[in-house]
Amino acid sequence: MEADMVAQMVKDLVVVEKINVSEIAGDDDSTGFEKIKKQMPHLEIEKTSDRNHIKKNVNSKLYELKNSKMHKEFTQKVLDSIQKNFSYMIDQNQGSEDGIKNGLKAITEHMFGNHTFCNVSWCGGLTKGDAYKHLNLPYGKDLTSKQLKADLEKIFQNKLLTKANQLSKLSSSQANESFNNTVASKAPKRLHYSGSASLGYRVCSAVLQKNEGYEYMSKVNEAAGLSPGNETLKRAAISLDNDVEEEIPEPLNIRIEGDMKSSPLVVFDLETTGLSRTSDIVQIAAYSEEKKFDTYVMPNKPISPEAAAITGITVVGNQMLYNKERVMHKSQFQALNDFIIYLSTFSKKPILVGHNIKRFDCHVLYNSLKSHMLWNEFCSYVHCFVDSLDLFKHVKPGLKSYSQTNLVHELLGETYEAHNAVDDTAILNKLISTKCDFDLYVQTLSFSCLYPYFCFFISM
Known part of the structure; x- marks a missing residue:
C-alpha cells in the first residue's frame, strides 16, 4: 500500500472518527510509518511487523x-x-x-x-x-x-x-489480507469497476460477507422485501419433474484464463478424519520439483477407526501420533495458512494436481478453508485444479482399476506406503512426470477453484 494512503487512513481514524490508533502492522517497509510520524508528530504509535x-x-x-x-x-x-x-x-x-x-x-x-x-x-x-x-x-x-x-x-x-x-511483538494482517481478497472477488481490478457507479455496492457486499457470512444475500433480499415473494423455491418446485436424478449434475465449466503450460505443477494430498466431505484434515502434503510442504493437523472432530487404520494417524489427548510415534502438529488455521504461504512463494500461480480430488479432496479443502474464512485468499494463489484420476483414464484407457496404488503397480512396477500424504504426493508426481504428457491434457481436464463452491450450492 502507498505511504500516502496509509497516512491518510490513520489520519481519518484519529482526526475524523476519534479512534485511538496505537499500533500499525505491516511488512518491513517503514515508509508509511515515517509518513504518519511526520504528519502527526504527537501521535503515540508503534510499528509492528506482520x-x-x-x-x-x-x-x-x-x-x-x-x-x-x-x-x-x-x-x-x-x-x-x-x-x-x-x-x-x-x-x-x-x-x-x-x-x-x-x-x-x-x-x-x-x-x-x-x-x-x-x-x-x-x-x-x-x-x-x-x-x-x-x-x-x-x-x-x-x-x-x-x-x-x-x-x-x-x-x-x-x-x-x-x-x-x-x-517478540509480531502482529497479523491476516484479517486485512482476507478482506482484500474478498473485495477483489467482488470487484476484480481487470474489469475496472473503480470507474463504475456499482463499486460502492460491491465493496459493501464484501463488508457484509466478512461480517455476516454468505447468508448476507438472503438477509438483504428480506430487508428489501424481495423474500419471500412470488419467485420462491416452493413455487418453482411445482413445475419440477418427478424423475429422480441418479447423481448431482456436474456444474458448468468455468473458463480458466491465462497460460496453463507455464504454470508450475504442485501435487497435493490430504489425509482426513473420515470419508465424508465435511471431515477434518489431519495431514496436508504438497510436492513440486522446486519445493515441498508437509504438516500434520490437529482435527476438531474425532478420527474414525476406519480412517485411523488406513492412515496410521491417531490423536491421544493433545498429541498426534503416526504409526504410534509422536509427530509435530499445527492447528487447523495455522496449517491452512502455512499452506497458503507455501503456494504464494511460487513465481506464477501453480496448478494443483491430486488423485480423486474432484470428488473428495477439493471439497474437504473448501469446507476447511471456508470455515476459517481463508477460501478467497487460497484461490488468489491457485491457477486451477487437475484430477489425476481423470488424467490417467485418458492416458491409459481400459485399466481395471484407476486407484493410485494400482496405477503405481501397473505403470511403475513399484509398491509404496499408500495413505501417507507425503509418499502419495511424491509417487503421484513420479507417475505424472514419467508416464503422461501433462501439457497435452491440462487444458481439457483443468477445473476452476470455484468448482467446489458451486458444488456446495447445487447440493443445497
Missing part, C-alpha cells in the same frame, strides 16, 4: 540456500524441520525478547547436537542424552556440516538476532 511476512522472508532465504545446492545435507526434510522450529519458536516466545534471542540460537544449535540453548519442555536431548533421536531430521541424527551451520547462523543469528525485540 507475522506472515516474517515467516515468508525466512522461508525465501532458506529456499535460496537450498537451491544454491551448496550443501548436500540440506535436504527438503531438513528445510521443513527448520521452518517448523522457527514457526513454533516465534509463536511460543511472543512478549519475550530474551526468549526470541535464545530460540534463534537454539534453532541451529539443537539440530547440530548442541542443546545448551534448548528447554527441557520440548527438547528430548536434555533428558535422553546420546539416545535422543530427532523427530524431523533424516534418520533422527544430528546434522554435521560446519559450512551449513555457518550459513544457517547467518540467517538466524547474524540477521535476525538484532531484530529480537521486533520479533
Whole structure:
C-alpha cells in the first residue's frame, strides 16, 4: 500500500472518527510509518511487523540456500524441520525478547547436537542424552556440516538476532489480507469497476460477507422485501419433474484464463478424519520439483477407526501420533495458512494436481478453508485444479482399476506406503512426470477453484 494512503487512513481514524490508533502492522517497509510520524508528530504509535511476512522472508532465504545446492545435507526434510522450529519458536516466545534471542540460537544449535540453548519442555536431548533421536531430521541424527551451520547462523543469528525485540511483538494482517481478497472477488481490478457507479455496492457486499457470512444475500433480499415473494423455491418446485436424478449434475465449466503450460505443477494430498466431505484434515502434503510442504493437523472432530487404520494417524489427548510415534502438529488455521504461504512463494500461480480430488479432496479443502474464512485468499494463489484420476483414464484407457496404488503397480512396477500424504504426493508426481504428457491434457481436464463452491450450492 502507498505511504500516502496509509497516512491518510490513520489520519481519518484519529482526526475524523476519534479512534485511538496505537499500533500499525505491516511488512518491513517503514515508509508509511515515517509518513504518519511526520504528519502527526504527537501521535503515540508503534510499528509492528506482520507475522506472515516474517515467516515468508525466512522461508525465501532458506529456499535460496537450498537451491544454491551448496550443501548436500540440506535436504527438503531438513528445510521443513527448520521452518517448523522457527514457526513454533516465534509463536511460543511472543512478549519475550530474551526468549526470541535464545530460540534463534537454539534453532541451529539443537539440530547440530548442541542443546545448551534448548528447554527441557520440548527438547528430548536434555533428558535422553546420546539416545535422543530427532523427530524431523533424516534418520533422527544430528546434522554435521560446519559450512551449513555457518550459513544457517547467518540467517538466524547474524540477521535476525538484532531484530529480537521486533520479533517478540509480531502482529497479523491476516484479517486485512482476507478482506482484500474478498473485495477483489467482488470487484476484480481487470474489469475496472473503480470507474463504475456499482463499486460502492460491491465493496459493501464484501463488508457484509466478512461480517455476516454468505447468508448476507438472503438477509438483504428480506430487508428489501424481495423474500419471500412470488419467485420462491416452493413455487418453482411445482413445475419440477418427478424423475429422480441418479447423481448431482456436474456444474458448468468455468473458463480458466491465462497460460496453463507455464504454470508450475504442485501435487497435493490430504489425509482426513473420515470419508465424508465435511471431515477434518489431519495431514496436508504438497510436492513440486522446486519445493515441498508437509504438516500434520490437529482435527476438531474425532478420527474414525476406519480412517485411523488406513492412515496410521491417531490423536491421544493433545498429541498426534503416526504409526504410534509422536509427530509435530499445527492447528487447523495455522496449517491452512502455512499452506497458503507455501503456494504464494511460487513465481506464477501453480496448478494443483491430486488423485480423486474432484470428488473428495477439493471439497474437504473448501469446507476447511471456508470455515476459517481463508477460501478467497487460497484461490488468489491457485491457477486451477487437475484430477489425476481423470488424467490417467485418458492416458491409459481400459485399466481395471484407476486407484493410485494400482496405477503405481501397473505403470511403475513399484509398491509404496499408500495413505501417507507425503509418499502419495511424491509417487503421484513420479507417475505424472514419467508416464503422461501433462501439457497435452491440462487444458481439457483443468477445473476452476470455484468448482467446489458451486458444488456446495447445487447440493443445497
